[in-house]
Amino acid sequence: MTGSHAKLEVEGLVKAFPAAAGRERVVALEGVDLRLAAGEFVSIVGPSGCGKSTLFNILAGLVRPSSGEVLLGGRRPQELLGKVGYMPQKDLLMPWRSVLDNVTLGLEMNGVKRREARRRAKERIARFGLAGFERRWPTNLSGGMRQRAALLRTFLAGREIMLLDEPFGALDALTRQAMQEWLLEIWQADRKTILFITHDVEEAVYLSDRVYVMSGRPGRMQLCVDVPLPRPRTFAMIASPEFVELKARLLRPLHEAATRQLEAQGAHV
Ligand SMILES: Nc1ncnc2c1ncn2[C@@H]1O[C@H](COP(=O)(O)OP(=O)(O)OP(=O)(O)O)[C@@H](O)[C@H]1O
Ligand SMILES: [Mg+2]
Numbered sequence: 001m002t003g004s005h006a007k008l009e010v011e012g013l014v015k016a017f018p019a020a021a022g023r024e025r026v027v028a029l030e031g032v033d034l035r036l037a038a039g040e041f042v043s044i045v046g047p048s049g050c051g052k053s054t055l056f057n058i059l060a061g062l063v064r065p066s067s068g069e070v071l072l073g074g075r076r077p078q079e080l081l082g083k084v085g086y087m088p089q090k091d092l093l094m095p096w097r098s099v100l101d102n103v104t105l106g107l108e109m110n111g112v113k114r115r116e117a118r119r120r121a122k123e124r125i126a127r128f129g130l131a132g133f134e135r136r137w138p139t140n141l142s143g144g145m146r147q148r149a150a151l152l153r154t155f156l157a158g159r160e161i162m163l164l165d166e167p168f169g170a171l172d173a174l175t176r177q178a179m180q181e182w183l184l185e186i187w188q189a190d191r192k193t194i195l196f197i198t199h200d201v202e203e204a205v206y207l208s209d210r211v212y213v214m215s216g217r218p219g220r221m222q223l224c225v226d227v228p229l230p231r232p233r234t235f236a237m238i239a240s241p242e243f244v245e246l247k248a249r250l251l252r253p254l255h256e257a258a259t260r261q262l263e264a265q266g267a268h269v
Pocket of ligand 1: 017026027028046047048049050051052053054055089217
């Protein structure tokens with residue numbers, strides 16, 4: 001299905017990493033299809049190693065697919081690099097640069113003058129909860145602050161589509177909940193289109209318009225579920241029957257895959 005209205009469309013994406021010294025050939029992705037409309041918040045959940053980060057690396061133009069298509073606005077771009085905002089799984093803040101110099105890094109690499117980059121960063125730094133921390137080193141920040149700094153760097157790049165790879169994966173449950181609420185506010189105010197990877201089904205339902213479940217490696221889209229919960233989302237919704245039912249539907253294939261994997265590894269009681 002090719003729709004010119006989709007902001008991002010992925011068709012039959014395959015990625016095989018060739019065998020290298022001491023390493024077997026790995027088929028990471030096997031025919032991934034995906035659609036993202038303008039302004040949507042869509043999440044992907046899937047077992048570890050199923051190719052989620054590989055998919056993002058392809059969409060960001062860092063890795064070439066073996067086959068398949070990536071369309072932006074219904075068209076196949078000559079080059080994907082630089083077309084989307086990308087926050088990789090590791091936040092990659094540079095320990096020798098201050099918070100301010102870290103968040104402006106992407107802009108500077110795009111040729112924006114340092115003074116202008118700083119001006120743009122300072123406009124937003126308060127909304128990202130980093131006011132007063134501009135001169136700190138990344139090692140002196142809490143986990144939540146580090147992630148907000150990495151998110152600010154991604155937002156400042158100014159792309160309409162943003163790929164966020166498990167941005168809250170390393171945070172404790174309470175910080176994570178607060179960050180989810182904050183991210184939804186930022187997303188709604190900025191009208192971005194977000195593709196979000198998480199291991200956490202509850203997080204996926206809470207944030208998203210739609211959730212894709214990937215199979216174990218080689219990764220494919222196994223299930224796609226719409227989340228018809230109203231917005232703005234509230235903390236209280238997590239306990240609603242609709243929320244619990246959606247969570248159970250998404251967890252079922254993941255639970256089956258995890259059980260099969262454990263059995264394949266010979267674990268038993
Ligand atoms: N550059 C590479 N060369 C060879 N194999 C790779 C490369 N990058 C990823 N892989 C392999 O591809 C598979 C998918 O990796 P990927 O990091 O995309 O998984 P993931 O779903 O993001 O996992 P996690 O949930 O643990 O982050 C893994 O088996 C990984 O070892
Ligand atoms: Mg990953």
